[in-house]
Amino acid sequence: MNADWHDNTPIYRQLKARVVEMMLDGLLKPGDALPSVRQIAADFQLNPITVSRAYQELADEQLVEKKRGLGMYMTDGASEKLLDSERTRFLNEEWPAVLERLDRLGLNASDLLLAAETGVKNG
């Protein structure tokens, strides 16, 4: 397996982002085991320390937990947490930008609902 690592973010952060993506997409479910540090390091040709750091930060954010002798597992509360943080991010960053745009374009709530209905019929 090979991966493209971007140079503008530290690798461990990119790795974290990938794991989060997998959780959000449902590829990782609560209670699922993450591949071992060794396996990820070997498959992606990374230093195990880098992988450990990513896992550690995920554990600090309580998205994964370490089970003694077994490895890292996705926590039950992880999906909740992720959904929460995604929601917060949307409401605090993306939504205000959308509002600004709506304002500029002169669209209001009923325009939006109409567009949504048409979209549902056509889409």
Add this chain to the structure above:
Amino acid sequence: MVDTNLTDFIIDAKNLTKRYGKSVAVDNISFQIPAGRIVGLIGPNGSGKTTTLKAMLGLVPFEGELKVLGLDPRTQRDELMKQVSFIADVAVLPRWIRVREAIDFVAGVHPKFDRAKAERYIQNTKLKPAMKVKEMSKGMIVQLHLALVMAIDAKLLVLDEPTLGLDILYRKQFYQNLLEDYFDENKTIIVTTHQVEEIEHILSDLMFIREGKITLSASMDEIAERFIEVMVSADNLAAALALKPIDERQVFGKSVMLFDTATSNSSADAVKALGEARAPGIADLFVATMRGTYA
């Protein structure tokens, strides 16, 4: 799990020097390598990197102080070799030896050889017990050598251009196997290679060597913080040059500059303000610091 009787550093060099007649191959270098690291020793041909490795392995005499696993490679080599393993080159296995003879021999003479591990590894290859090395392709010879090396529980593994001349499949497998089945926090690996990109993310530490001197010795974390590569927008060119980049190149008509926040009179923030910033690849860093050697 860590042996607290050892000195802190796996390798501790002070004023290490090696002369060949009048020329100096290794010029008064000092460095320390702690356990659990994967260190890349990068340098052009003739830079002294192979000589440094040879000194560590007790293959050549030297001046200065060098302790490997707390032992002096000059006087305690036999003891040292029980805990150090190395692959000096791709093709040093004796051509007459058969796979089973090689395994039998190492099993017989090495106290830390795990025969079952070597055989497990070989089962996943096309190697057969009766095969002679002279019948094997380069890639297969490396597989055999790696099988032997990985089955030895050594505290230090030195790899000198281990994948030189191999095709990409064998090269990828080489590092994959090392990471999957061999490396752990009690082991240290030193690797030299020309294929810098291939081990870029495997390394934890980096040492650049040039004309017998160490020009850079830092962990990958430190390097990520210290070196910044910026795609400088045209209006910032003058300001950028004032911050004294260590290298500049043109990419698609734009200026890409490399800054060393430790040596130039700039801060990371000032540099990042110049344009799109990112961490440089080791290859670019290497070329930037080596300019002048190839000129």
Add this chain to the structure above:
Amino acid sequence: MSTSIGTDVNTMKWLIKREFWEHKGGFFWAPVVVAIVMAVFLAVAIAGTAYVGSQGVVTYNVESIDGGVAQPKTVKVLTPEKIKEVGEQLSVQIAHAYMGISAPLLAVFYLAVVFFCLGALYDERKNRSILFWKSLPISDAATVVSKVVTAIVLAPVLTFCVATILALVVVVVACTTSMLMGFNMFSEVLGAASFYFAPLQIAALLPVYVLWALPSVGLLLMIGALAPSKPFLWAVGTPLVTGVFLAMTNSIFQFGWNLSWYWRDIVGRGFLSVMPGSWFAMNPLDSHFSPTANVVDMAPLFSQSWQQLATANLWIGVVVGSAMIYAAIRVRRWKDEG
């Protein structure tokens, strides 16, 4: 610097095994093949000679002239009495000296040992496999000693076994042939005590051989350890060039040196000592004794050999040889390869 041979017996066993794996051709197949060829050749020769002899010789009987032409008459040369006489003589000789049949194997052995010693510390440098051996916890001392042991203990023992088997095979062929001709050599041969002692006496020469051969082994190993290339040329060239230089200096400056000591004690001892029995030629103790003449009795061979241990020549050789082996160990330890 640690030169302790202290790596254990186990490591030495594996090192010697490794030498055997690598040099099976010279130390095993060469003597075996030569022995087989010799056995076949000798068997055919013996049987053939016996057959031809038993057919009788055609002579012309001048006593029976028939019409002016002498009549041919076949005279049996090998009469039963003659056979018995020859048989008894042969039995004694065979019982004492049958091992001598295998003498040609010594030539094979000599070549194998010389080329082995020259290559022992050279080949691994040339093909860089030394970097593999040096990555293992085996001391240079153990490595070099294992090569010495292989050269002057393992190799001669192997050749000795092949030689003994060959000699026995030929004896069986000879005795069987004579039995078919009417004389039972088996009982004569098997009844002689010397038949059983002969191989034991030769085997018991091994310690003498080891001590005598040391300077040669040491010299050849050293040449292999130091030669930048083509060790054989260095081995042949150096003594020749030195000898010529000495002879020229001698004649130009009229020093009046006697250079035979150089050729015998330096060159000869240096390059021929690995030939078993060379001590008879190079360090003769009893002018009346010659090993090839006195094949009837092995006992002098045995005692003359062990008496070498009382000579200075042997022990000087041991000291010089040991010093060169030690030097070879040091060279292997520190020579900088690629």
